[in-house]
Amino acid sequence: MATIFLTHIPDMLANYYGARAIAALRQLGEVRLNDTGKVLDAPALAQMARGCAIIVSDRQTPGPAEFFAMAPDLVAFLRVAVDIRNIDVAAASDHGVLVTHATPGFVAAVAEQAIGFMIDCGRNISASAAIYHDGRVPEARIGRQLKGSTVGIIGYGVIAEYLAPLCVALGMTVLISDPFKQVAVAGIQQVEFDELLARSDFVICLAIANEQTENLMNSAAFAQMKPTAYFINLSRGNLVDETALAEALDNKRIAGAALDVGRAPDQMPSPALAQRADVIATPHSAGLTPDAAEHQAFDTVNQVKELLAGRIPPGAVNPHAATRLAKFKNANA
Numbered sequence: 001m002a003t004i005f006l007t008h009i010p011d012m013l014a015n016y017y018g019a020r021a022i023a024a025l026r027q028l029g030e031v032r033l034n035d036t037g038k039v040l041d042a043p044a045l046a047q048m049a050r051g052c053a054i055i056v057s058d059r060q061t062p063g064p065a066e067f068f069a070m071a072p073d074l075v076a077f078l079r080v081a082v083d084i085r086n087i088d089v090a091a092a093s094d095h096g097v098l099v100t101h102a103t104p105g106f107v108a109a110v111a112e113q114a115i116g117f118m119i120d121c122g123r124n125i126s127a128s129a130a131i132y133h134d135g136r137v138p139e140a141r142i143g144r145q146l147k148g149s150t151v152g153i154i155g156y157g158v159i160a161e162y163l164a165p166l167c168v169a170l171g172m173t174v175l176i177s178d179p180f181k182q183v184a185v186a187g188i189q190q191v192e193f194d195e196l197l198a199r200s201d202f203v204i205c206l207a208i209a210n211e212q213t214e215n216l217m218n219s220a221a222f223a224q225m226k227p228t229a230y231f232i233n234l235s236r237g238n239l240v241d242e243t244a245l246a247e248a249l250d251n252k253r254i255a256g257a258a259l260d261v262g263r264a265p266d267q268m269p270s271p272a273l274a275q276r277a278d279v280i281a282t283p284h285s286a287g288l289t290p291d292a293a294e295h296q297a298f299d300t301v302n303q304v305k306e307l308l309a310g311r312i313p314p315g316a317v318n319p320h321a322a323t324r325l326a327k328f329k330n331a332n333a
Contacts, residue, residue, distance in 0.1 A: 002029040002308060002328075005052040007045065007061040008080075009037055015288060016058060016080060021297035025056070028304050046070035053327065054307065056300050059083060060266055063099070065091035075324045076100065076307055078300045083236075084317065085209075093321030100303050100315040104158050105295025106287025110234050110260075111163035113286040115170075117258035118146055118202050121230040126280050144201065147171030152200030154193070154216070155207030155235065156181040163204070164188050175200060178207075197224040202232060209236035217241065222248035230256050234286055237262040242270055249278050260286040308332075 004025060008017055013033070025031050032052065034040060039060045040048060049055055051073050057063065059081040065088045068074070076098040079087060084101045092099045120126050122144035131138035151167050153160045156178040167174045168187040175196045176183050183190040197203060203225060207213050217231065218241040225231065231254055233240055242263060248254050258280040262269035267284050274281035299315060306313035307325070310332035316322070 002054055002304075003032065003052045004029050004054045004056060004304065005032045005034075005049040006056050007034050007040060008058040009034060009039060009060075012058045012060065016293050017056075017297045018290070018294055021294060021301055024298070024301045025304065028301070028308060029054070042067035042070065049074065054078065054304060056080060056304075057087075059086075063087035063092065068092050068095045068097055071095070071097070075327055076303075076322070078303050078315075080296050080300050089318055093318045096321065096323035096325075098307075098312075098319065098322035098325055099317050100300075100313060101317060102296035102299035102315060105299070106289075106292040107158050107162050109289045109292045110159050110286045111166060113260065113282070114159075114163055114204055114206075114232060114234055115146075115166060117232045117234075117260075117280060118149075118151065118204075118230070120280055121202070121232070121256055121258055122146065122149070127277065149173070149201040150175060150199055151202045151204060152177065152191075152196035153204045153206055154178075154196065155205070156183055157206060157208065159234070160206045163206075193221075194224055197221060198226070200229055201226065202230050205231070205233045205235050205239055207235055207239060209238040213239050215239070215241040215244075217245065219244040219247065222253055225254050227252060228255050230254065230258065232258045233262075234260050237264070237267055237270070242273060246273060246276075249276065256280070260284055 042064050045067055053073060053075040055074060056078045063077050068091045074097050077092060079101045082101055082104050087099055089099050124141050124143060128138040147170060150173040152175040153164060154177050156176050164174050174188045176188055176190050177193045177196040205217060207216060216239045222244055245257060256278040259269040260282045261267045261284055264270045269281040273279050303313035303315060307328055310329040312319045
């Protein structure tokens with residue numbers, strides 16, 4: 001039987017993997033857990049995973065080049081997330097190690113939070129609740145309903161594809177900006193980025209994070225938004241120039257923001273922004289539901305099954321370079 005190492009610290013293990021997936025993994029091999037309570041760096045990971053053929057990794061644990069040089073027993077590095085930017089795939093390939101990622105099981109959860117953020121921003125829910133919690137009575141302020149409002153969604157990936165029709169059903173005008181997709185869906189308008197910013201009452205950032213989208217939302221972008229509009233980020237903190245966002249809020253260039261991500265550790269919103277009264281923030285938890293977590297956890301369970309059967313699993317990103325897979329193929333010969 002293969003030995004499998006799970007990198008998750010206890011709270012990540014409970015929230016992002018779960019007992020059912022661990023039990024299923026134990027049916028496939030010996031499972032070792034990270035009992036240090038700390039996110040492992042390269043030397044610590046190499047030490048704890050010594051003798052393990054498979055690593056199942058949470059999103060916080062990196063896979064840098066130096067780690068793969070110290071892991072001669074490793075056959076596959078499986079990520080319980082879609083994002084593998086902190087795994088050096090080229091280095092893994094140089095050492096013949098397969099890298100995989102999970103499929104996005106969080107689509108519905110994140111889309112639902114986007115709608116919740118819009119309602120919260122437009123109806124002052126969090127602000128009113130905070131005043132009541134402080135023992136005071138908030139002022140009754142006029143709000144904005146979603147029906148009749150315009151939402152602009154930046155990026156038309158799987159979350160946007162799920163979210164956009166929900167917004168149409170709510171009676172919203174839906175704008176999409178994505179230079180790499182052609183959108184042909186009833187009730188949805190594809191527009192240029194500048195037009196989306198200028199027309200939207202809610203701007204929702206769902207673009208992928210890469211070098212081209214770094215600081216996509218900068219001073220110039222915020223300056224094009226309506227002063228009554230809200231900015232919502234459910235993608236990655238890398239897409240936002242946080243100084244520019246703070247200045248836009250300070251100068252009332254926009255009405256407010258809602259953030260589930262930012263440039264703090266583990267992609268959480270930065271405390272300096274999150275503590276503002278004109279910002280609603282959640283700790284990178286939009287996709288944290290049992291259904292979403294189990295979806296990705298069981299992706300890796302199924303990947304382990306395929307590996308042990310000598311097959312390339314779904315989600316493999318470098319199958320042609322993964323020469324160490326021969327260990328499993330030979331075991332099934």
